[in-house]
Amino acid sequence: MSLKDNIYYADDYIKEILFTTKSIAIVGLSDKENRPSSFAAKYLKNRGYKIIPVNPVTDKKTILGEKVYKSISELEFIPDMVDLFVKKEKILSFVKEAIKIKTKTIWLQLGLIDKESEKIANSANINFIMNRCPKIEYAKFSGELGWAGVNSNVISNKRKLLKND
Amino acid sequence: MTKKKNSYGFATRAIHSGAAPEPITGARNTPIFQTTSYVFKNTEHAERLFKLEDFGFIYSRLTNPTVSVLEERLANLENSRAAVACSSGHASQQLAFTSLLGNNDHFIASNKLYGGSINQFNKTFRNFGWECSFVDPDNVKNFENEIKDNTKLIFIETLSNPDGSIVDIEAVAKIAKKYHIPLVVDNTLATPFLHNPANWGANIITHSLTKFICGNGTSMGGIVIDCGNFNFLKDNKYPGLSQPDQSYNNIRFSETFGDFGFAMKVKADTLRDLGCTLSPQNAFYILNGIETLNLRMKKHSDNALIVAKYLQNHSKVSSVSYAGLKNNKYYNLGKKYFPYGVGSIFTIKLKNGYNACVSMVEKANLLSHVANVGDTRSLIIHPASTTHSQLSDDEKIKAGAGPDVIRLSIGLEDVEDIILDIDNSIN
Numbered sequence: 001m002s003l004k005d006n007i008y009y010a011d012d013y014i015k016e017i018l019f020t021t022k023s024i025a026i027v028g029l030s031d032k033e034n035r036p037s038s039f040a041a042k043y044l045k046n047r048g049y050k051i052i053p054v055n056p057v058t059d060k061k062t063i064l065g066e067k068v069y070k071s072i073s074e075l076e077f078i079p080d081m082v083d084l085f086v087k088k089e090k091i092l093s094f095v096k097e098a099i100k101i102k103t104k105t106i107w108l109q110l111g112l113i114d115k116e117s118e119k120i121a122n123s124a125n126i127n128f129i130m131n132r133c134p135k136i137e138y139a140k141f142s143g144e145l146g147w148a149g150v151n152s153n154v155i156s157n158k159r160k161l162l163k164n165d
Numbered sequence: 166m167t168k169k170k171n172s173y174g175f176a177t178r179a180i181h182s183g184a185a186p187e188p189i190t191g192a193r194n195t196p197i198f199q200t201t202s203y204v205f206k207n208t209e210h211a212e213r214l215f216k217l218e219d220f221g222f223i224y225s226r227l228t229n230p231t232v233s234v235l236e237e238r239l240a241n242l243e244n245s246r247a248a249v250a251c252s253s254g255h256a257s258q259q260l261a262f263t264s265l266l267g268n269n270d271h272f273i274a275s276n277k278l279y280g281g282s283i284n285q286f287n288k289t290f291r292n293f294g295w296e297c298s299f300v301d302p303d304n305v306k307n308f309e310n311e312i313k314d315n316t317k318l319i320f321i322e323t324l325s326n327p328d329g330s331i332v333d334i335e336a337v338a339k340i341a342k343k344y345h346i347p348l349v350v351d352n353t354l355a356t357p358f359l360h361n362p363a364n365w366g367a368n369i370i371t372h373s374l375t376k377f378i379c380g381n382g383t384s385m386g387g388i389v390i391d392c393g394n395f396n397f398l399k400d401n402k403y404p405g406l407s408q409p410d411q412s413y414n415n416i417r418f419s420e421t422f423g424d425f426g427f428a429m430k431v432k433a434d435t436l437r438d439l440g441c442t443l444s445p446q447n448a449f450y451i452l453n454g455i456e457t458l459n460l461r462m463k464k465h466s467d468n469a470l471i472v473a474k475y476l477q478n479h480s481k482v483s484s485v486s487y488a489g490l491k492n493n494k495y496y497n498l499g500k501k502y503f504p505y506g507v508g509s510i511f512t513i514k515l516k517n518g519y520n521a522c523v524s525m526v527e528k529a530n531l532l533s534h535v536a537n538v539g540d541t542r543s544l545i546i547h548p549a550s551t552t553h554s555q556l557s558d559d560e561k562i563k564a565g566a567g568p569d570v571i572r573l574s575i576g577l578e579d580v581e582d583i584i585l586d587i588d589n590s591i592n
Contacts, residue, residue, distance in 0.1 A: 034414045036421050039218050046219065110423050133423075144220035146183055147228065149236030149432065150247040150425050155173055155181045159188045 005113065005131050011154070014137050017105050017127055021080040023050040024134070025072065025103070027094055028085035031058045037085040038064070040109075040135040047138060052079055072097040081105040083134060084112060092117055099124045109133055175242070175358060176459045183237030184452075197449045198230040216414050217421070217433055227437055231445035235452050239378075239388050240428075242357040242455075243370050246393025247428035249436060250386060250448060254353060254373025255285060256441035257387035258320075261349055261369055264389075264405055264427065264435045265317050268294035272318045273311045275302040276563045279326040280553035282351075283564060286320075301563070303494075305336040312340075317402065318347050318369075323362055323502070324354040326538065327548050327572040328486040328565035329511040331498040338366025345402070347395050353377075354510050354539065358462040359503050368395040369427065376539025377508075380454040380461055384447040389431050393424035406430055461541070461577065466506025468583065469575040475584050476513050481521070481591050486565065487511035509575040510538050512548075512565060515591070519568040522547045524590075526571070531578065531586035543576035543583050545590075 024044060029051075030037045041064055045051045053063040056070045069075055072082065072094065082098035084091060084107065091108060095117040098106045106121050108114065108130035121128035139145040140152040143160040173181070184195050203222040205211035213219040222228050232250050240248040251257050266272065274286055276299040286297045300307035308319055319341050321332045334350065341348040347368040352360060356377045362370050372378060374386030397406035397419040406426055409415035413433065419426035436442065466489070473487035488499035488507040499507045515521040525545070526534050532545040536552055546552060553566035561567055575583060 034409075034416050034421075039416075039421060042213070042218050046213070139220055143185060143188075146237040147220045147222065147230065147233050148247065148425070149228075149233055149240065149249055149428060151182075151237055151240035151245060153172075153241065154185075155177070156185055159186045159191055 007113070007131055009129060009132070011141070013127075014129065014132075015141055017081070017129070018134065018138055018141070021049065021105060023052060023077075023079040024081045024083050025052040025054050025069075025075060025079035026083045026085060027054040027072065029053040029055055029063055030085075031055065031060045031063050037109075040083075040085075040133055043135045044138070050079075072101060075101065079103055081107055081134075083107040083109065085109050086112070088112060088114070095121060099126060102126075105129070107132070107134055110136075178241050179238070179358075179458050180456045182241035183234040195231055195234045195449065195452055197445050198225075199445055200229075201225050217416065217429070225445070226440055226442045227432060229442075229445050229448070231452075232443050232448040235374075235386075235443075235448045235455075236388065238452065238455060239357070239372070239374075240390055242458075243352070243390050243392070244357075244361050244363045245370065245390045247425035248388050248390045249428055249431045250374070250388045250443040251436065252387060252441040252443055253385045254351070254371065254375060254387040255281065256439075257371040257373070257389045258282065258285060258351075259439065259441065260431050260435050261371055261389045262290065262295065262318070263293075263439065264431045265347065265349075265403060266293075266295045267317075267404070269296075269315065270294070270317045271296045271298065271313050271315045272320060273298045273300060273308055273316060274320040275322060275325065275332060276300060276560075277302055277325040277328070277330055277332075277565060278320075278322055278351075280548065280556055280564060280566065282322075283553075283560065284555050299563075302332040302337070303330075305333055305340065308337055309340045309344075312344050312346070316344070316346055318349050320349045320351070322351045322354065323360050324488075324508050324510070325565070326354055326510060327512050327552070327570070329354070329488050329495075329507060330486070330565065331488050331495040331502060331507070333498055334362060334365045334367065334502065341368070342366065345399060354508050355503065356458060356462055356508075358459045359466070359505055359508060363390075363392040363394070365502070368392050374451050375537070377462060377465065378455060378458065378539075379451040380458070380539065380541060381450070382537060382540040382542065384450040386443050386447050386451050387441075389428070391425055391428035391431070395427070397426065405434070410434065462508070463505060464577055465509035465539075465575060468577065468580045469509035469511065469573075470506065471580045472573070472575050472583055472587065473511060476587070479588075479591065481516055483514045483516045483569070485511065485513050510572065511575075512570045512572050514567075514569045515571060516569075519549070521591075522569060522571050523550070526590075528590035529586055530589065531582060532573070532590070538572075538574040540574065541577045543578060543586075544574040546572050548572050 105127035370390035488495035548566035
């Protein structure tokens with residue numbers, strides 16, 4: 001859970017991903033509104049991203065008003081990003097599916113680290129980020145994370161304006 | 166795609182961390198947002214904020230943009246994840262403890278603490294059903310010997326008030342980690358310039374911002390810092406962090422907010438309910454102080470060492486308790502944990518005891534007789550009759566505040582003038 005994981009991503013690398021991504025398939029997006037996956041998805045949806053729920057177990061037809069897909073292979077178009085909220089042992093199989101559909105970025109949520117996945121994503125020339133949350137990274141660069149007293153480690157002499165505000 | 170992180174130096178971070186030009190006007194210094202409340206964009210936005218789903222401001226009891234800058238800056242300077250500012254150092258202890266302890270819980274504290282903290286723990290906190298065991302921190306095994314099934318935290322001061330003694334924090338952190346108990350460390354007298362407790366295994370840091378961090382003696386303030394390195398989900402010892410919170414749609418703070426879950430709990434729950442908020446005005450003054458923290462702390466420590474060396478050879482002084490002196494028992498710990506100096510608060514014992522102490526305080530002309538430390542001005546006090554007066558005689562001696570003890574807080578005046586005033590008042 002801690003970010004003291006010795007994994008470093010250049011700020012520009014993450015910013016480029018967040019600013020060019022338009023659609024995010026969230027694998028494991030819960031149908032319960034108080035789950036962390038729902039918190040992240042709701043925030044990202046509100047910032048203008050198209051959210052595509054991928055959830056093999058829910059009975060719900062929609063989550064956060066968006067059509068639910070049972071698997072990555074069922075998606076009717078290619079999302080810019082596949083974001084995984086899944087159990088550790090399932091990471092690799094979902095990453096392989098995401099590579100197969102040629103998404104641009106594969107993102108593993110906080111607590112998920114998998115070197116094998118990183119290797120195959122890199123060799124497929126797909127952006128890969130692990131043990132991070134796109135909501136927290138977005139808030140880091142928008143300045144909102146600091147509103148909660150959280151250390152963003154960002155120093156900048158530029159005015160921060162929220163992209164979708 | 167991994168790349169080495171760039172990290173700015175302390176002085177740069179002390180000036181810039183947490184602050185950015187104000188987005189609408191471009192104001193370069195952090196404005197004072199003197200407002201109680203913030204307009205919601207619509208009802209749906211309000212709902213998201215109340216459920217903690219989104220970042221934003223609701224009401225200044227919980228969050229305020231000026232206060233947030235201060236919080237992020239100190240979290241950064243302490244190499245930590247997040248922080249929650251509050252109205253005083255005492256309030257920071259109240260917030261941290263309330264967030265961790267329930268009725269009939271137990272904690273362990275060093276017996277070398279600011280007298281006000283000993284009182285808070287021993288009397289008021291006991292009334293909340295929190296039992297405290299005080300231990301002599303010079304033997305770290307004493308902490309381990311007091312651990313019980315219901316022990317929920319260990320508390321120490323890095324540099325203790327009044328005598329500037331030093332706890333072997335790394336050794337205490339190892340014990341805390343072994344039993345999966347958070348180590349809560351007050352870093353007020355050291356400040357993050359002289360020492361970073363998080364680098365040595367602390368899990369939560371508290372500060373009185375009133376002292377060196379503000380520096381000018383103008384503003385009260387406190388802060389609780391979440392180092393982001395304690396797993397509250399490992400067991401059920403901390404239900405406030407690991408169990409559903411009914412006032413927030415049954416989220417679990419440590420699950421939802423990960424490595425800043427404790428800070429969110431302190432802010433959204435404990436501060437909301439206790440209300441010991443920091444005002445934006447005070448946050449502004451404290452932010453101005455922090456910008457020069459590194460310069461001031463270096464000079465405070467340098468001045469203090471010169472004064473301590475002088476007093477060591479003074480005919481009226483029986484002993485000087487300052488970890489910067491080679492014959493002090495904490496000298497080696499000081500070298501290890503405080504490479505830039507051991508601060509400017511220390512005690513001296515006068516050969517002629519209680520009466521000589523009272524006379525010295527009254528004769529001083531430059532040194533101010535006040536119940537504060539960590540000011541630009543040099544300060545003097547007789548702890549036994551003031552800051553530590555509520556303690557028993559035995560507790561006073563254990564806390565380093567016996568009847569023959571004078572506490573000095575060396576300021577930033579010309580050190581020759583400080584020495585002259587001490588010399589005139591001591592004779």
